Amino acid sequence: MDRPSKVDFPVEKVRRYLEPGPVVLVSSACDGERDIMTLGWHTVMAFSPSTVGCVIAAGNHSFDLVRRSGECVINLPTADLIDEVIGVGNTSGELIDKFERFHLTAEPGGSVAVPRVAECHANFECRLVDDRLVEDRNFFVFEVVLARVAPEPVYPETLHYTGDGVFMVSGQTIDRRDQFLPQML
Amino acid sequence: MDRPSKVDFPVEKVRRYLEPGPVVLVSSACDGERDIMTLGWHTVMAFSPSTVGCVIAAGNHSFDLVRRSGECVINLPTADLIDEVIGVGNTSGELIDKFERFHLTAEPGGSVAVPRVAECHANFECRLVDDRLVEDRNFFVFEVVLARVAPEPVYPETLHYTGDGVFMVSGQTIDRRDQFLPQML
Structure with a gap:
């Protein structure tokens, strides 16, 4: 699969990619474990600081990794990655390493200790900045830092x-x- | 403009319309005032109870109406309403009545005291159920009740x-x- 080369992009402008509502792949890592999940429940919340909210269901392996590390990468797949999007969404990171299983390349993050998905069109590195709605609504508020x-x-x-x-x-x-x-x- | 006739739809399934990330028209009303705003920052949060989160910037006239009434209608416009979507998004409800200005039909809500926009493809009537992130993030959590x-x-x-x-x-x-x-x- 293609791994498009990328350049830095202003974090205040990520709405161009996220506001239209695409499915994204959220990657996470903590203490030697890593995971990817498919996610469609997200919203831009502010331009600056660049803020995005995501619902990550508590049953997901990714929920624990993001909760513990306070970091993730929101990766934007293009339509040609539909099989990977479906595969990632229909498997559990407790049983398999999804990077390996779906032949996705884990590229080191620049500002977070979480791998980006190199095959995606864009990578938005995030830090958890508000967990008030995590406990009872699974809603994480992230700042996009890169x-x-x-x-x-x-x-x-x-x-x-x-x-x-x-x-x-x-x-x-x-x-x-x-x-x-x-x-x- | 066409006013499509509609039927009841299961509230647990509104993700079909909202998860793809469309621009919506949010209508609101309180104490004899009413307003409409264009909104692209929303996310599905749960199937049941059917929960949707929306960012409504504090500067909007709609912010006050929704804050005070605790209700709104999320209306889904189709692409042929693009001029109305842009017009509503580029005017202020403090100065004009947007229903009148843009020739949109205010149809009484069935479960809320807020008018629906009859020209839209779908109307989701909402009650505010969580305002913890309203004060500092403008983030409203609604239950879709009809x-x-x-x-x-x-x-x-x-x-x-x-x-x-x-x-x-x-x-x-x-x-x-x-x-x-x-x-x-």
Whole structure:
């Protein structure tokens, strides 16, 4: 599989990739263990500091790793990684190493001690900054501390999960900048 | 504009519409005032009770209405409503009535005292159930108490905001149900 080369990207602008709602692969590590999970329940929360919220169900192996380390990487897969996205989402990190199983490359993080998934279009390295809703809602609030993005394509083809095994693939883009107030851009 | 007729939809299944990450129109009302805002920062949080989290910036007129009433409706616009989506997002409810200004029909809510936007494909009536992150993160946790959905199309064409005035329009769907474990569907 292709491992796109990436450049630093402003963390205040990760909304370009996350706000449209793609499925992401969240990687985590702690005390020699590592894991990846498929996640569709996330939202941008603030531009600066760059803040993202994610629901990680307590039953997941990743939940423990993120809870203990306070770190993760949000990796953005493109549509050609659909088999890996499904495979990661339908297996348990307690039983297998998902990097090995799905032939995904663990690339060392730059700002966190968590491997990035090299095959993804973008990697957003995160630190847990608010755990008030973790206990009873599985909701983690992260600050994005480092963003790495493949420069092309600017609008990658992403997967958006609808449930029931059905994904929507991102379609065309429409530029309506001329209808926006300057302060809304 | 068309006002699609809708039927009740199981609240546990609203992820089909919200998890792909569309821009939504959030309507609100309190003490004779009403408003609509365009919102792209939301996430599904649980199936049952059906829980959705939304970031509503404190500067918005809608913030006050939702804060005071503890209710809102999350309305799902299809791509043909792009001008209304942009118009609602670039005006302030303190200055104008957005229903009137954008010729949107305020239809009485069934379970909340907030009008639905009749032109939207789906209406999800919500009650605020957790305000712990409202004060310092503008993050509202809602329970969806009633869902109304147009039966067709099953996968409506939706708008997904990327910033900079550029929207992604939802593309084709891919059914990969046969690759899922039964318990993951």
